[in-house]
Amino acid sequence: MKKRYYQTYLLLFLFMIFQNNMQGQSKTLGIFYNHQDIGDVKLAGNVSYHSNDQEYLIEGSGANMWFADDQFQFLWKSIQGDFILRAKVSFVGKGVDPHRKLGWMVRNNLHADSEHVNASLHGDGLVSLQYRKKAGGDTEESSSTDLMPDIIQLERKGNTFIMGTAKMGQPLVKVVLEDFDLNNEVYVGLYVCSHNADVVEKAIFSNVRIIKPFNESKEQYEDYIGSNLEILDVETLERKVIYRSSHSIQAPNWTADGKALIYNSNGYLYRYDLNSEKTTMVNTGFANRNNNDHVISFDGRQIAISHHDDEDNGDSAIYTLPVEGSVSPVRVTKKGLGASYLHGWSLDGKSLLFTGSRNEQYDIYSVDIASGEEIQLTNTSGLDDGPEYDPAGEFIYFNSNRSGTMQLYKMKPDGSGVQQLTFDELNDWFPHISPDGKDIIFVSFGTDVASGDHPFYKHVYLRMMPVAGGEPKIVSYVYGGQGTINVPSWSPDSKRVAFVSNTDH
Numbered sequence: 001m002k003k004r005y006y007q008t009y010l011l012l013f014l015f016m017i018f019q020n021n022m023q024g025q026s027k028t029l030g031i032f033y034n035h036q037d038i039g040d041v042k043l044a045g046n047v048s049y050h051s052n053d054q055e056y057l058i059e060g061s062g063a064n065m066w067f068a069d070d071q072f073q074f075l076w077k078s079i080q081g082d083f084i085l086r087a088k089v090s091f092v093g094k095g096v097d098p099h100r101k102l103g104w105m106v107r108n109n110l111h112a113d114s115e116h117v118n119a120s121l122h123g124d125g126l127v128s129l130q131y132r133k134k135a136g137g138d139t140e141e142s143s144s145t146d147l148m149p150d151i152i153q154l155e156r157k158g159n160t161f162i163m164g165t166a167k168m169g170q171p172l173v174k175v176v177l178e179d180f181d182l183n184n185e186v187y188v189g190l191y192v193c194s195h196n197a198d199v200v201e202k203a204i205f206s207n208v209r210i211i212k213p214f215n216e217s218k219e220q221y222e223d224y225i226g227s228n229l230e231i232l233d234v235e236t237l238e239r240k241v242i243y244r245s246s247h248s249i250q251a252p253n254w255t256a257d258g259k260a261l262i263y264n265s266n267g268y269l270y271r272y273d274l275n276s277e278k279t280t281m282v283n284t285g286f287a288n289r290n291n292n293d294h295v296i297s298f299d300g301r302q303i304a305i306s307h308h309d310d311e312d313n314g315d316s317a318i319y320t321l322p323v324e325g326s327v328s329p330v331r332v333t334k335k336g337l338g339a340s341y342l343h344g345w346s347l348d349g350k351s352l353l354f355t356g357s358r359n360e361q362y363d364i365y366s367v368d369i370a371s372g373e374e375i376q377l378t379n380t381s382g383l384d385d386g387p388e389y390d391p392a393g394e395f396i397y398f399n400s401n402r403s404g405t406m407q408l409y410k411m412k413p414d415g416s417g418v419q420q421l422t423f424d425e426l427n428d429w430f431p432h433i434s435p436d437g438k439d440i441i442f443v444s445f446g447t448d449v450a451s452g453d454h455p456f457y458k459h460v461y462l463r464m465m466p467v468a469g470g471e472p473k474i475v476s477y478v479y480g481g482q483g484t485i486n487v488p489s490w491s492p493d494s495k496r497v498a499f500v501s502n503t504d505h
Contacts, residue, residue, distance in 0.1 A: 058102075079188050237475055
């Protein structure tokens, strides 16, 4: 009997050691499984992960990555099927050899002569998509017109590989490799090669994302993939994932006290406490079909929601309730008028802004909370959407495709004095004004999306521009779209923005 107990305790002890090792590895390597030197390097490489800022420091040597013999330090995980790899990158120091390399690597195996594709940034600024078609063969490359980028993306779509690179704030410059056959399951990761056997070079990788995209054979708005709740520092442009979910979560509001984020998922609202990192459901009573158009009042006491009401044939109707929740939300929009999609509060908390389906078109309206009386503010044949007051109450900012593409506009609170703010080929949605009134952040879809649509699961940019006017700048490269930043999500101090990105966890 004692022997049996001893064996049991020994197994439990060994299991605990194994679990601790696994947890330690996860904390040490972040989202990756392992790291190692590939090939016969002279000097060993290393990886350090800083969990607070989710940043990786990779040290690597290696004589070269060319011909049939690769030598480099590789931080990797295995993955199947299609993927999107993205990171912000930088070398540490001036370096020794101008041909030192860093980037994303995709390989069939961990042998030095494996078939591979890699998105490579050289020390002298050269950018190229490099590849080896068969084991033991020479490496080939397709050079990019881009130089010295600090954003590197590598995407797989079946047998097509797409490298995208950019200087932070600029659109991605792409190089495409078609009909390139790698295994369905591959090793993907970050690498550094010094291009000098006697030297170890260092590089920093931040905003690192390995994304499993939406399967295009599935149906949008019926099938969903998982989500990351993220925070963007608008000064440093560094991002941090604070919460991951296998469900679709959408549209985070930042509470007025700065302590929590409120988002929607599966028809309900949830509160994520930033200190405890715990999530609790916000009680919305019978309103259990809420979409991602929930907005907190300027004083932080109330929240308004858009709930698909069975009494209106499932159309979206607007309700208000205390920000902490209520079993009895109070209806604002009247029945039978058409769908109403909430977007903003007035400063005094007495009225709301929404996009309404009235008279067979979508226009912007204000509605008095007490009486439910509506005032139509726009009247165009296109789509007007996303209305929101600035913190001073001087203007309403919104998006409209009245020009042919979806662009940003502002107007006076009575609907007069309309001014267009953006003018490029991208489709811009949901302008949100910082609490200090200085900046606008919004989401931009590419030309692959119709101007009147803002679907899930697309490559989008978060862009920012001064309220006073100026050229929009990309502040984040995101796989998302619908639900990413539909609602006001600035922190009260105007230093950070919450948003949602997507991946099939």
